[in-house]
Amino acid sequence: MGLTKSEIFSKEQNKLASMMKALGHPARIAIIQTLVKAQACICGDLVEELGLAQATISQHLKELKNVGIIQGTIEGTSVCYCIDPKVWEQYRMMFETFFGKYSGRENCC
Amino acid sequence: MGLTKSEIFSKEQNKLASMMKALGHPARIAIIQTLVKAQACICGDLVEELGLAQATISQHLKELKNVGIIQGTIEGTSVCYCIDPKVWEQYRMMFETFFGKYSGRENCC
DNA sequence: TCCCATTATTGCAATATTACGATGGATGGG
DNA sequence: CCCATCCATCGTAATATTGCAATAATGGGA
Numbered sequence: 001m002g003l004t005k006s007e008i009f010s011k012e013q014n015k016l017a018s019m020m021k022a023l024g025h026p027a028r029i030a031i032i033q034t035l036v037k038a039q040a041c042i043c044g045d046l047v048e049e050l051g052l053a054q055a056t057i058s059q060h061l062k063e064l065k066n067v068g069i070i071q072g073t074i075e076g077t078s079v080c081y082c083i084d085p086k087v088w089e090q091y092r093m094m095f096e097t098f099f100g101k102y103s104g105r106e107n108c109c
Numbered sequence: 110m111g112l113t114k115s116e117i118f119s120k121e122q123n124k125l126a127s128m129m130k131a132l133g134h135p136a137r138i139a140i141i142q143t144l145v146k147a148q149a150c151i152c153g154d155l156v157e158e159l160g161l162a163q164a165t166i167s168q169h170l171k172e173l174k175n176v177g178i179i180q181g182t183i184e185g186t187s188v189c190y191c192i193d194p195k196v197w198e199q200y201r202m203m204f205e206t207f208f209g210k211y212s213g214r215e216n217c218c
Numbered sequence: 219t220c221c222c223a224t225t226a227t228t229g230c231a232a233t234a235t236t237a238c239g240a241t242g243g244a245t246g247g248g
Numbered sequence: 249c250c251c252a253t254c255c256a257t258c259g260t261a262a263t264a265t266t267g268c269a270a271t272a273a274t275g276g277g278a
Contacts, residue, residue, distance in 0.1 A: 021129070023133075113236065
């Protein structure tokens with residue numbers, strides 16, 4: 001065992017979960033926040049900014065790229081990462097929908 | 110290794126991440142959606158609803174309880190779970206703030 | 219009291235994640 | 249061409265997660 005049974009869930013549920021999972025690590029939250037805050041997009045400054053090894057940062061960047069929320073373009077000898085506006089918006093909407101479904105009615109139990 | 114270095118991140122980053130992580134599994138997304146959809150709050154019907162073993166559901170419920178997003182009250186021999194309105198609202202705000210920081214300016218790279 | 223239904227917990231196996239050092243590939247400067 | 253820099257990937261160790269069967273623990277009814 002130890003293998004998530006994604007077959008039994010809907011596509012939406014799996015997508016929402018993978019998004020959440022991608023953001024479910026403080027380093028990746030920090031990376032996103034850094035990319036958002038920076039006017040220009042950042043490259044390997046992230047390694048200095050956060051206190052993690054280069055290999056670790058690279059791995060986190062890869063996971064964020066996998067869910068599409070960031071994109072990287074080669075810039076000479078370094079790589080420039082930034083938020084993908086389309087995917088960001090799509091995700092923002094999904095979160096909003098998810099949270100909007102519940103309207104905080106009175107506490108039931 | 111293999112141990113998240115939470116010390117090097119801010120309290121907000123860690124909290125946001127733990128929230129996201131809690132929702133970072135399709136079963137837990139499904140549980141939340143079921144609780145939200147149901148007028149009354151659901152108990153162990155979740156075990157039938159989702160196709161997972163009782164022990165597994167119980168474990169997921171525990172994780173959701175740990176981040177405070179749901180609460181369970183004993184109802185005779187069964188337990189009634191439901192969304193915690195306060196925590197839900199708090200989380201909704203945190204997400205909104207997180208996503209609001211980026212305003213989808215033109216693609217930079 | 220003795221069972222039954224409902225949850226929680228425990229124990230275990232399989233898989234996934236996290237972190238890092240080391241290595242490798244690409245680019246730019248000399 | 250060589251070297252340094254930047255980044256990705258590999259390999260590895262430690263830890264975490266996922267899922268289930270089996271086993272408690274609790275409360276309600278007979």
